Amino acid sequence: MKCRKCGASATIELRRHNAAFCVDDYLEFFRNQVREAIRKHRMFTRDERVLVAVSGGKDSLALWDVLIDDGYDTTGLYLDLGIFDYSVESKAKCEAFAARRGARLLVSRVADEVGGPVPVIKQVTRRPPCSGCGLSKRYLMNRVALDHGLPVVATGHNLDDEAATLFGSVMHWRTEALPRQSPALASTHPKLVRRVKPLYRLSERETAAYAFLRRIDYIVEECPFAAGATSIAHKEVLNRMEDASPGAKHNFLFGFLDKARAAFERLEDVTLQECARCGQVTTSTVCAFCKLADQVKRAAGSGAPAPDR
Amino acid sequence: MKVVLRNPRREVEVAGNRRVKEVLRELDILPETVLVIRGDDLVTADQLLRDDDVIELRPVMSGGSASRSTPGVRGEPAKELA
Numbered sequence: 276m277k278c279r280k281c282g283a284s285a286t287i288e289l290r291r292h293n294a295a296f297c298v299d300d301y302l303e304f305f306r307n308q309v310r311e312a313i314r315k316h317r318m319f320t321r322d323e324r325v326l327v328a329v330s331g332g333k334d335s336l337a338l339w340d341v342l343i344d345d346g347y348d349t350t351g352l353y354l355d356l357g358i359f360d361y362s363v364e365s366k367a368k369c370e371a372f373a374a375r376r377g378a379r380l381l382v383s384r385v386a387d388e389v390g391g392p393v394p395v396i397k398q399v400t401r402r403p404p405c406s407g408c409g410l411s412k413r414y415l416m417n418r419v420a421l422d423h424g425l426p427v428v429a430t431g432h433n434l435d436d437e438a439a440t441l442f443g444s445v446m447h448w449r450t451e452a453l454p455r456q457s458p459a460l461a462s463t464h465p466k467l468v469r470r471v472k473p474l475y476r477l478s479e480r481e482t483a484a485y486a487f488l489r490r491i492d493y494i495v496e497e498c499p500f501a502a503g504a505t506s507i508a509h510k511e512v513l514n515r516m517e518d519a520s521p522g523a524k525h526n527f528l529f530g531f532l533d534k535a536r537a538a539f540e541r542l543e544d545v546t547l548q549e550c551a552r553c554g555q556v557t558t559s560t561v562c563a564f565c566k567l568a569d570q571v572k573r574a575a576g577s578g579a580p581a582p583d584r
Numbered sequence: 585m586k587v588v589l590r591n592p593r594r595e596v597e598v599a600g601n602r603r604v605k606e607v608l609r610e611l612d613i614l615p616e617t618v619l620v621i622r623g624d625d626l627v628t629a630d631q632l633l634r635d636d637d638v639i640e641l642r643p644v645m646s647g648g649s650a651s652r653s654t655p656g657v658r659g660e661p662a663k664e665l666a
Binding site for chain 2: 276285286287288290295332333334435478479480482483484487488495496497498501507510514515517518
């Protein structure tokens, strides 16, 4: 197999693009996809400071790597979820990456903010662990960005993540979720920062290949709570479709973004206000994060939750 | 030929002198879901693997979520930090 650009021996084949690339041309292809995402959705400029949410996984570290190389003013944010050895290792990967690239890394502990780490949240809420975890991360990313005066948060969501989320929303016709599925969400309130996903044009395999070829030391192990998660099942279904018809995931997501999303956006009617407790943005009197923290702290007071480890 | 699999880490022996895509098919692994690594390089599906090769099939899937988004506050029910 030969590189489409230079004719040298290829290192990776991309069936959905009917192309193969050598190492150098693949890395350039990858960076160009990120640049196109940033340009098309006006995600941020070189004059803005960008908070990059990093988990120690391939996607977020690949994203941070591209943004640093392209001269953006970035700060990393690692949210310590307190998920046993997985969090210890993933934090170490982020710290090592930041040190190697001379980049600034902020660390925030979910346990400090919510009153318990994700394993305790899981036990207290009796809901899937990703539920309280995702809620806490969304809240803390926004608040940390506001606290540090950063106008935008970039996350490492890739094409597979986005297609799987869309698939889940459509499977259950969660029409209220559809307008909010976008590569870039503008700030709609002074206390909500812009949220962008510069990797949405790139598949999971493509970000893994970039991280591997750039010798980025990322955590390969999955989160121990991810097993059995609905989104993983959706990704598996989509990958079977992709295998039968290369480009299926891309067509599904991009067709929605280009042709369908606007129709659902017109239906959205949401009034935002500030939480009576913490002042962050919510649709209710008290935000979901404060309710979760109350629940965890009440349980801790009654001695119910298990310890961190 | 030795094949290293991850999550959990384990090793299996399969017959070599075949192309990557044939080995993946035997192991029932979709090409879209793994990086095929030999030493410091990635190998494409058409490449021939020798009997004395050691390859790693590194899964690329990550994340997890069973949550629905918080109404009104632009969450999405996917992993947050990839």
